[in-house]
Amino acid sequence: MHLPDDQFADLSARIVAFARHYWNSLESLPVRPPTSPGDVLAQLPTEAPRHGADAAEWDRVFSDLESIVLPNLTHWQSPNFFAFFPANISGPAILGELLSACLGVQGMMWSTSPACTEVEIRILDWLVEMLGLPSSFLSTNHNGGGVIQSTASESTLAALVAARRRTRKAGVDASMMTLYASNQAHSSIVKAAMIAGFADDGNDRSHLRLIDVGPAFGMRCDALAAAMKEDIAAGLVPIFIAATIGTTGTTAVDPIPEIADAIDVVAAHLPSRPWLHVDAAHSGAALICPEFRWMSAGVERADSFCFNPHKWLLTNFDCDCFWTSDRASLIGSMSITPEYLRNEASDAGTVTDFRDWHIPLGRRFRSLKLWLVIRHYGVEGLQAFIREHVEFAAMFEALVRADPRFEIVGERTVNLVCFRLGPVAHETSTQTDARNRALIDRINATGRAYLIHTVTPPVDDQPAKFILRMSIGAVRTRQHHVRDTWSLIAGLA
Amino acid sequence: MHLPDDQFADLSARIVAFARHYWNSLESLPVRPPTSPGDVLAQLPTEAPRHGADAAEWDRVFSDLESIVLPNLTHWQSPNFFAFFPANISGPAILGELLSACLGVQGMMWSTSPACTEVEIRILDWLVEMLGLPSSFLSTNHNGGGVIQSTASESTLAALVAARRRTRKAGVDASMMTLYASNQAHSSIVKAAMIAGFADDGNDRSHLRLIDVGPAFGMRCDALAAAMKEDIAAGLVPIFIAATIGTTGTTAVDPIPEIADAIDVVAAHLPSRPWLHVDAAHSGAALICPEFRWMSAGVERADSFCFNPHKWLLTNFDCDCFWTSDRASLIGSMSITPEYLRNEASDAGTVTDFRDWHIPLGRRFRSLKLWLVIRHYGVEGLQAFIREHVEFAAMFEALVRADPRFEIVGERTVNLVCFRLGPVAHETSTQTDARNRALIDRINATGRAYLIHTVTPPVDDQPAKFILRMSIGAVRTRQHHVRDTWSLIAGLA
Numbered sequence: 001m002h003l004p005d006d007q008f009a010d011l012s013a014r015i016v017a018f019a020r021h022y023w024n025s026l027e028s029l030p031v032r033p034p035t036s037p038g039d040v041l042a043q044l045p046t047e048a049p050r051h052g053a054d055a056a057e058w059d060r061v062f063s064d065l066e067s068i069v070l071p072n073l074t075h076w077q078s079p080n081f082f083a084f085f086p087a088n089i090s091g092p093a094i095l096g097e098l099l100s101a102c103l104g105v106q107g108m109m110w111s112t113s114p115a116c117t118e119v120e121i122r123i124l125d126w127l128v129e130m131l132g133l134p135s136s137f138l139s140t141n142h143n144g145g146g147v148i149q150s151t152a153s154e155s156t157l158a159a160l161v162a163a164r165r166r167t168r169k170a171g172v173d174a175s176m177m178t179l180y181a182s183n184q185a186h187s188s189i190v191k192a193a194m195i196a197g198f199a200d201d202g203n204d205r206s207h208l209r210l211i212d213v214g215p216a217f218g219m220r221c222d223a224l225a226a227a228m229k230e231d232i233a234a235g236l237v238p239i240f241i242a243a244t245i246g247t248t249g250t251t252a253v254d255p256i257p258e259i260a261d262a263i264d265v266v267a268a269h270l271p272s273r274p275w276l277h278v279d280a281a282h283s284g285a286a287l288i289c290p291e292f293r294w295m296s297a298g299v300e301r302a303d304s305f306c307f308n309p310h311k312w313l314l315t316n317f318d319c320d321c322f323w324t325s326d327r328a329s330l331i332g333s334m335s336i337t338p339e340y341l342r343n344e345a346s347d348a349g350t351v352t353d354f355r356d357w358h359i360p361l362g363r364r365f366r367s368l369k370l371w372l373v374i375r376h377y378g379v380e381g382l383q384a385f386i387r388e389h390v391e392f393a394a395m396f397e398a399l400v401r402a403d404p405r406f407e408i409v410g411e412r413t414v415n416l417v418c419f420r421l422g423p424v425a426h427e428t429s430t431q432t433d434a435r436n437r438a439l440i441d442r443i444n445a446t447g448r449a450y451l452i453h454t455v456t457p458p459v460d461d462q463p464a465k466f467i468l469r470m471s472i473g474a475v476r477t478r479q480h481h482v483r484d485t486w487s488l489i490a491g492l493a
Numbered sequence: 494m495h496l497p498d499d500q501f502a503d504l505s506a507r508i509v510a511f512a513r514h515y516w517n518s519l520e521s522l523p524v525r526p527p528t529s530p531g532d533v534l535a536q537l538p539t540e541a542p543r544h545g546a547d548a549a550e551w552d553r554v555f556s557d558l559e560s561i562v563l564p565n566l567t568h569w570q571s572p573n574f575f576a577f578f579p580a581n582i583s584g585p586a587i588l589g590e591l592l593s594a595c596l597g598v599q600g601m602m603w604s605t606s607p608a609c610t611e612v613e614i615r616i617l618d619w620l621v622e623m624l625g626l627p628s629s630f631l632s633t634n635h636n637g638g639g640v641i642q643s644t645a646s647e648s649t650l651a652a653l654v655a656a657r658r659r660t661r662k663a664g665v666d667a668s669m670m671t672l673y674a675s676n677q678a679h680s681s682i683v684k685a686a687m688i689a690g691f692a693d694d695g696n697d698r699s700h701l702r703l704i705d706v707g708p709a710f711g712m713r714c715d716a717l718a719a720a721m722k723e724d725i726a727a728g729l730v731p732i733f734i735a736a737t738i739g740t741t742g743t744t745a746v747d748p749i750p751e752i753a754d755a756i757d758v759v760a761a762h763l764p765s766r767p768w769l770h771v772d773a774a775h776s777g778a779a780l781i782c783p784e785f786r787w788m789s790a791g792v793e794r795a796d797s798f799c800f801n802p803h804k805w806l807l808t809n810f811d812c813d814c815f816w817t818s819d820r821a822s823l824i825g826s827m828s829i830t831p832e833y834l835r836n837e838a839s840d841a842g843t844v845t846d847f848r849d850w851h852i853p854l855g856r857r858f859r860s861l862k863l864w865l866v867i868r869h870y871g872v873e874g875l876q877a878f879i880r881e882h883v884e885f886a887a888m889f890e891a892l893v894r895a896d897p898r899f900e901i902v903g904e905r906t907v908n909l910v911c912f913r914l915g916p917v918a919h920e921t922s923t924q925t926d927a928r929n930r931a932l933i934d935r936i937n938a939t940g941r942a943y944l945i946h947t948v949t950p951p952v953d954d955q956p957a958k959f960i961l962r963m964s965i966g967a968v969r970t971r972q973h974h975v976r977d978t979w980s981l982i983a984g985l986a
Contacts, residue, residue, distance in 0.1 A: 001874050002968065003584030005513050011588055012509050013502070019595035020498050033607060037843045040611035048619040052871035061868060065592075072608035077597045084605075087855075089597035091496030095508055097594045099558075101809045102512035104570045104582035112577075114526060115565035118533035126541040150643060151853035161688050168693050175668065187829045188854055194826065195654050195852060197690030200661050202829035310855070316594045317857045333687060336680045336695035350530045359688060359852065360644035361681055362580075362803070364810045375554060378545040381494050475495065 001052065011058060012098075018062065022070065026078045026476065030447025035072045043068045074450070079476040080485060083452040085248070085282040085416075086473030090314040092376040096369025097316055107363045110351035117352055120148055120367035123374070127321055130379055131287040131307070134300035137323035139352070146323040147357040148366045152281035153188035155306035155322040156242065158330060158358055160192050162304070163240040163275030165333035166326065170272035172239075174198075178231045181242040182219035183210040183457055184249055186279060189242050215459050216411045217252035219243065225262040228274075238266060238274045243302070245295045246283025249454040250409070250469075251416040253283070256298035263301075275329075278305040281320070285312040286390070286414045289383045295413065304330075312415070312473045314385065315373050319366055322357075331356045389415040392472045392482045399486045405493055409456060409467045417470040418456075421493060433466035440468050442492045449485040494545065504551060505591075511555065515563065519571045519969065523940025528565045536561045567943070572969040573978060576945040578741070578775040579966030583807040585869040589862025590809055600856045603844035610845055613641055613860035616867070620814055623872055624780040624800070627793035630816035632845070639816040640850040641859045645774035646681035648799035648815040649735065651823060651851055653685050655797070656733040656768030658826035659819065663765035665732075667691075671724045674735040675712035676703040676950055677742055679772060682735050708952050709904045710745035712736065718755040721767075731759060731767045736795070738788045739776025742947040743902070743962075744909040746776070749791035756794075768822075771798040774813070778805040779883070779907045782876045788906065797823075805908070805966045807878065808866050812859055815850075824849045882908040885965045885975045892979045898986055902949060902960045910963040911949075914986060926959035933961050935985045942978040 003011070076087045107116030121139045124146030128137050139145040149155045160179070167177060179198060181189045190208065193199040198207040209231070212223045228238045241263060243254040260276060267273045278299055284307025286292040299305060304324040309315035324330050335356040355361050377385065393415045400406045400419045407422040421439060423432045433455075440453050456465045468489075472482060496504070569580045600609030614632045617639030621630050632638040642648045653672070660670060672691060674682045683701065686692040691700040702720045705713050721731045734756060736747040753769060760766045771792055777800025779785040792798060797817040802808035817823050828849040848854050870878065886908045893899045893912045900915040914932060916925045926948075933946050949958045961982075965975060 001870065001877060003869060005516070005584075008584035008588070009506070009509050009513065011584070012591060013506060015588055015591050015595065016502050016505050019592070020502065022596070023498070032604075035607040037603065037607075038611070040608050041615055044612065044615040046615075046618075048623055048867050049871045050873055052874040053869045057868060061865065069596075069608045069612070072606075072611070073596065073598050074604070074606045076599055076606075084599075087597055087599050089594060091498075091501035091504070094591070094594045095501070095504055098505060098508050098587070098591050099512070101582060101587045101590045102508065103515070103562075103566065104580055104809055105566050106569055106577075106580050106810070110530065111525075111567070113565075113567045113569075114528040114530075115533050115562045118531070118565070119537065119562070122534055122537040122539075125539075130541055151855050153853045153855075157688065157852065164690070165693075174690055190829045191827060191852070191854075194829075195650065196688065197657070197667055200658075201825070316597055317599065317855055318853075332694070334684060336683045336687075359650065359684070360646045360811075361684075362644050362646075362810055372554065374541050375550060376496060376546045377494065378542045380543055381545040384494060 014062065018065065023077065023476070026075055027080070029075055029078065031078045031080050031450035032074050032444060032447065033072050040068060040072050077474060077476060078450070079474055079478060079481040080449045081474045082470050082472060082485065083450045085311045085471055087310065087317060088312060088314045088473070088475055089316040090373060090475060092372040093315045093369040096372040100365040100368050103365060105365055107365060108355040108361050109353040113365070116365045116367070117354060119371060120354070121145070121352060123367045123370050124148070124321060124323065126374065128323065131284065132290065132293050132296065133305060133323060134325070136300065136325035137305065141325065143327055144323070144325045145327050145352065146321060147354050149306070149320040149322045149358050150318040152186065152279055152306050152308055152320050153191060154359055155320055156188050156277065156279060157192040157195055158322065159275060159277035159304045159324070160196050160240055161333040162324065162326065162330040164196065166275065166329040167237060167239045167272045172237045172271055176235065176237050177207060177239045178236045179208045179240040180211055180224060180227060180238065182213050182244065182247070182254055184213050184217050184247040184252055185210070185242055185244050186248050186281065213252065213457060213459060215462070217247060217250050217456065217459070219254040219259065221255060221258035221262050224259060225265065228262065228266045232266060232269060237270060239272070240275045240277065242277045242279055245278060245280035246413065248282070250418045250456065251283055251413045252410060253295045253413055256296070256302065260298050260301035275303045276301065278302045280305060280307040282308065282311045283414055285309065286386050288379065289386055292414060309370060309373070312386070313373070313382065314377065314475065315369050319370060334358070389472045392477065392479060393417050393470070395479070396470055396472065396482050396486060403490055409465060415472045418467050419470065420465060420467045429463040429465070436466045436468060439489070439493055443489055446488065448488055507555065511558065516570065519568055520573070522568055522571065524571045524573050524943035525567050525937060525940065526565050533561060533565050570967060570969060572967055572971060572974040573942045574967045575963050575965060575978065576943045578804045578964055580803065580810060581805060581807045581966065581968055582809040583866060583968060585865040586808045586862040589865040593858040593861050596858060598858055600858060601848040601854050602846040606858070609858045609860070610847060612864060613847070614638070614845060616860045616863050617641070617814060617816065619867065621816065624777065625783065625786050625789065626798060626816060627818070629793065629818035630798065634818065636820055637816070637818045638820050638845065639814060640847050642799070642813040642815045642851050643811040643853070645679065645772055645799050645801055645813050646684060647852055648813055649681050649770065649772060650685040650688055651815065652768060652770035652797045652817070653689050653733055654826040655817065655819065655823040657689065659768065659822040660730060660732045660765045665730045665764055669728065669730050670700060670732045671729045672701045672733040673704055673717060673720060673731065675706050675737065675740070675747055677706050677710050677740040677745055678703070678735055678737050679741050679774065706745065706950060706952060708955070710740060710743045710949065710952070712747040712752065714748060714751035714755050717752060718758065721755065721759045725759060725762060730763060732765070733768045733770065735770045735772055738771060738773035739906065741775070743911045743949065744776055744906045745903060746788045746906055749789070749795065753791050753794035768797070769795045771795045773798060773800040775801065775804045776907055778802065779879050781872065782879050785907060802863060802866070805879070806866070806875065807870065807968065808862050812863060827851070882965045882970070885970065885972060886910050886963070888972070889963055889965065889975050889979060896983055902958060908965045911960050912963065913958060913960045922956040922958070929959045929961060932982070932986055936982055939981065941981055
């Protein structure tokens with residue numbers, strides 16, 4: 001009944017061969033599929049098979065993968081994928097995922113597989129040094145430590161409930177608590193507020209303030225300070241500020257030192273210091289290069305920080321790394337120990353039980369893939385990987401600037417270039433937006449590249465703008481893909 | 494710099510060979526390792542490597558796996574693993590995980606990879622029929638549907654925030670809301686209440702009522718009804734009841750029809766019907782066999798249901814299947830659509846965007862592993878898999894009953910046998926517990942089997958009892974492992 005080990009070995013080799021064929025064909029596939037809603041459903045049986053696989057079933061599996069799955073994928077690994085942010089995979093990471101699946105252990109507590117917990121602790125400590133993060137995040141700090149979460153959304157939620165916990169212990173009622181992020185912060189901040197009970201929906205601002213941004217789309221700290229001051233005057237208690245290193249719209253960087261200064265000012269009047277969480281989900285990967293650490297200046301004043309190796313650091317999804325310098329509040333917000341999870345090592349407090357560091361109880365051995373990635377590439381290899389994309393982005397930016405029809409919007413920080421067709425004489429901003437919308441639709445319709453748009457917020461006298469995002473971070477993207485994409489865009493403009 | 498495809502193929506074959514060797518050695522390894530805290534950390538370098546891998550690095554990786562990782566794992570795939578609940582892996586599931594990692598697509602929205610969403614919809618619809626779940630959970634029902642979540646903890650949290658959403662829309666303030674589960678419900682219920690803001694810590698009962706259980710450890714519905722009535726009399730509003738099919742302690746089954754009846758009685762007096770969530774994380778797998786569907790009688794009256802194929806249905810972690818008959822409330826509790834995630838198909842409402850069905854935004858192509866498992870085993874193969882474990886458990890129960898020193902505690906429902914050394918004359922319950930604690934320590938110290946204990950709650954005139962749990966569900970467990978483990982236990986008693 002079970003798949004014999006020999007056949008498993010053969011089939012795994014066949015999957016790898018299938019994947020290699022897929023990777024080699026990526027360049028020739030339209031980045032987005034022509035799928036209409038229901039196309040895939042129509043090709044799948046409406047009932048599960050009653051009987052197990054016969055000799056030909058695995059042949060049918062591979063033919064279904066070829067005919068049903070592949071033609072209906074958006075090809076995130078295409079060298080011409082410039083949408084959203086990258087979702088890097090790599091050989092070493094896939095091997096780590098495979099290994100984790102084969103070992104099949106659960107790391108919910110130290111005792112349920114000590115190696116699963118201790119490898120993770122060491123790799124997360126490595127990364128503190130690799131990214132230039134503060135020593136307060138090290139596991140060796142009495143109240144610090146890192147953990148792998150599934151996504152930055154879950155890290156944000158974990159940081160938020162830890163912040164609430166710390167403030168509740170100071171005697172503040174949750175109904176009085178207020179949260180802050182820039183209006184360019186990731187949607188997961190609002191979603192975390194909703195899940196934690198601080199907002200009924202995405203428009204509920206009773207506890208959550210979305211702060212205006214400056215011309216480069218970073219948080220305006222005077223506006224943050226004013227909002228906190230106003231809330232305190234109204235008897236409310238600021239508890240949580242989410243700062244972003246690399247916003248999703250434009251990779252803008254919130255000024256952490258000024259945010260921390262603003263927190264210092266109000267903290268003196270509060271029962272408990274507001275929690276500063278730094279969301280570096282995408283751009284945090286660049287901190288592996290010292291020249292990009294201007295973005296994280298002041299991070300030693302944060303209570304928590306996260307970034308996603310599953311975006312731009314060669315580690316397949318899911319893998320978000322989260323650190324805190326206040327693990328007591330984090331664990332206090334999550335820990336419940338029922339009888340069947342009690343054991344000597346945990347009771348003695350000598351070990352780390354990661355189940356209390358995040359929402360899920362169960363957890364797989366995800367540090368294996370990070371371990372293999374870091375060993376294979378080394379710090380220098382990872383730096384070279386990041387630097388190349390940033391160079392490609394700089395080149396693309398120069399190409400845009402050299403074409404008088406186009407303009408750069410905001411400031412390029414690392415690997416994302418935000419640009420648009422500039423306004424022409426006697427044109428309304430709506431008309432400019434419409435020309436840009438038509439342009440991106442034409443680009444994507446070719447299938448030769450995939451970019452997405454965003455709309456920047458109005459800032460000072462500048463209106464909201466519909467812009468194109470050129471996000472460069474796919475593993476297979478070479479310089480010529482970037483150049484060719486620019487030629488495509490310029491030709492269609 | 495990147496791993497060449499040829500070398501990737503060679504190394505993946507080497508991982509598979511390593512795994513086969515590991516699986517073949519499982520029977521001879523102590524189920525729990527002799528690791529002391531820090532043993533693994535002491536063997537890992539304190540700094541990440543600067544340089545990338547040389548020719549010998551992958552040899553060192555495999556030797557580290559042999560010498561550092563394997564000796565410090567708890568072997569969840571051992572045929573002698575009878576602790577917690579099973580964490581099944583299988584060849585088809587591992588192949589699906591490998592394939593998902595190689596494709597590297599993101600399924601956060603339909604448009605970001607249509608096949609990822611539509612395969613999942615179809616497989617979850619298959620499972621509705623396979624488990625005998627109500628048609629209200631089908632994607633084809635106007636307000637129903639299923640989704641893969643990471644864990645049951647996340648499903649519980651999703652159900653809870655959906656329940657809150659539904660009640661908020663009826664105008665009820667969250668401060669007035671109350672939640673209910675039995676005192677044997679999974680710790681994730683309390684954790685979800687904490688995360689959602691309904692409890693400060695595991696002991697906060699201001700919003701959460703843990704209801705007493707009967708002699709078989711299922712929820713006492715008279716107590717539930719009384720608790721809801723009392724809360725309503727105090728002006729509070731019951732919004733959420735979590736029922737369990739197969740509690741973690743003893744696989745007890747809460748009586749869903751009676752719980753639904755109790756809800757009916759109070760619902761008439763409430764602005765919105767309380768949400769009934771059924772947590773079948775472990776035992777739900779058994780519903781694939783019609784003869785075990787007595788456990789799920791009444792499930793058509795539930796608002797949501799989840800079970801974990803990653804426990805006892807041959808699908809490696811993570812894979813929790815969650816269904817609801819009120820997807821509008823679920824999505825309403827999670828949905829925020831920023832500009833960069835807007836697209837034509839989603840705006841038109843013609844597609845499903847699973848990002849709004851759970852906490853994370855990103856998601857991998859997890860339905861591939863379920864698809865391959867179901868195709869390989871077929872419904873009949875999966876039924877045979879479940880039935881064998883239940884037969885092993887029945888055999889083990891008979892062995893326990895035949896030994897006058899032992900007694901069965903509670904009622905065996907499927908594959909878990911709860912038992913202990915019975916009290917002897919003139920012994921206090923503390924002394925009985927101590928003898929059982931000593932017994933389980935002796936069993937586990939042999940390394941030849943791994944069981945865990947739990948403590949049952951006091952019921953009526955019965956005191957709390959320290960009991961042993963024999964949980965039979967590992968893929969490699971054969972009848973002789975169960976018999977040998979009983980001989981070991983009886984010999985040590």
